[in-house]
Amino acid sequence: MKIAYLINVGLSVSPYNGIRIQAETWADELERQGHEVVRINPWKTIVWEEFDVVHCIGADRATDVLLMSLSKRCKNIMFSPVIDSIEPIGMYRFATLWGSKRFRLYSVNYAIRLSKPYISKWFVRSQYEFEYVNKAYNVPAESISIIPLSFRTPICEKYPEKEPFCLHVSMLTDGRKNVLRLLEAAVKYQFKLVLAGSVRSNEEFAPLKCIIEANDNITYLGSVSDERLIALYKRAKVFALPSINEGVGMVAVEAASYGCDIVVTEIGGPKEYYSDMAYVVNPYNVDEIGKAVMNAMSESRFQPRLQKYIQDNYNLETCVGKMVNEYMRNR
Structure with missing residues (x-):
């Protein structure tokens, strides 16, 4: 497969950002398993139709516009929203509903809700995050997959002395x-x-x-x-x-x-x-x-x-x- 990895610009500020590190680790392992991974650089011209999958990681207030545009060129868009909220799901759901395209009133949560029609599959890291996507954004359970994060360090073959x-x-x-x-x-x-x-x-x-x-x-x-x-x-x-x-x-x-x-x-x-x-x-x-x-x-x-x-x-x-x-x- 040929896979595009597209991370939200906010995740690129620090090389120590955990989400960025995990995305890079995924990309390296996908390449080791024989897939072609392109880490998207917005300064380069991208032929999106060449990709089997576009995996978007993280969101901002323009995510819906981005995914709408991508959906016209690639029909297989995967999305990792990265929800770390501790707000009650009811309050979080309210935040996803609050906004207006007409008056340009946007929040990240609202932009994610508007992105729903363009996403083939939602990837979450835990059952806790699954509940937010399912209940706050009304995403059907069958459209969500729990993909746990992996440790990136070498396997420890035996139990060490402590x-x-x-x-x-x-x-x-x-x-x-x-x-x-x-x-x-x-x-x-x-x-x-x-x-x-x-x-x-x-x-x-x-x-x-x-x-x-x-x-x-x-x-x-x-x-x-x-x-x-x-x-x-x-x-x-x-x-x-x-x-x-x-x-x-x-x-x-x-x-x-x-x-x-x-x-x-x-x-x-x-x-x-x-x-x-x-x-x-x-x-x-x-x-x-x-x-x-x-x-x-x-x-x-x-x-x-x-x-x-x-x-x-x-x-x-x-x-x-x-x-x-x-x-x-x-x-």
Whole structure:
């Protein structure tokens, strides 16, 4: 097959954007499996009729216009909306209805609703996201496929030796990641916490930095290479992802594939990836986070079963294979 990959421009700003990284990983694996993938550059002239599939990832307020134009040249348009909302579905549905083409009143949600006639198949990453597409946009269930995200790291052949610390990796100053409460839990329960990742500004990082510097059980490593990240996954007993808003949280899935026990938020879709083999917490409750990390640190309830489950179900070949099947079915 010849497949066009078209990502929303907002996802192209940072090379570290998780959705962009996953799209690039998909494209690489599709090529490894023998398909031709064109990463669309808007500055080049594109003959859209040559493609078997156009896969559009992400949306903006002009998505309906884009997909309407594409539909005249390619009849097989797949769409990954990337919905990470924590709004109740009823309120989210209202946002999809609010708008007016006549008066040019647009929201991203409204533009996605207007795009429905041009989309052959909707790809979502979890049952949680499925519910938003199905109920908020009134997309029939048969038009939606759950294509889970895959871990992008090499397979870990055996269960590694673990050290008693909790790892967290993210854009640490992103409030969605809930790092402040994780730090407060580490201070209160005195577990060893290792943080890695970038920060947007020193000003935003200052409140977190004060806590880190005042407590010997907390270490901040800064941004780390993929090689060092894998080494951390192998060593850490626990990986914590207590986010207040998260689509999937692929770093936690990767950590689980290297034998980490997972403490994960109860909000949204991330917990679906662990088949009841994770410690699920209310991310607004510091005590729940702290107690879960301590329990995960002292118990061996889920690993190495979880490692095998993740490797069997969320490896790149399997996940991309499911997507290829949907491409083929809708040709």
